Amino acid sequence: MIKRLFAWWDTSTLGTSWTLFRKGAKEVGQDEQGNRYFEETGTPSFPDGRRRRWVTYHGVAEPSRVPSDWHGWLHHTFDEPPTTAPLIRQKFEKDHLPNMTGTPLAYHPKGSLYHTNAGGKTGVGSDYEAWSPEES
16 A cells, blocks of 8 residues: 555556546546556546546556557557557567666667777777867
8 A cells, every 4th residue: 555655657556546536537448558548437528528547557667568549548549449440560660668768778880889899999890080179
């Protein structure tokens, strides 16, 4: 109970649960990662008649874990949720990969500070020459 009060990064907090209850939100669906999606019932919150929509994450609250079809529904790009009108997967679409920024698995291009060796040189090729103001 205490964890749900303060641990916003791990599933929904009591505040989120209270908001979903207060707005009369109904569960619309769940994605393959276990994230649950809700839409308010009753009087729409927005002046143009749109209803507020939420996601509660299963595990760590990482927005990159929301699949594209559910992202479109959350942002009112699609009227129908993917449980009702699933998107057709295109052959060029890749499977979801989590955001690895800040982890050892993050992408580090050649020449970045991550590739600095013990001598202080980066992994750039020998054809690179640093600019020096004295040579101008």
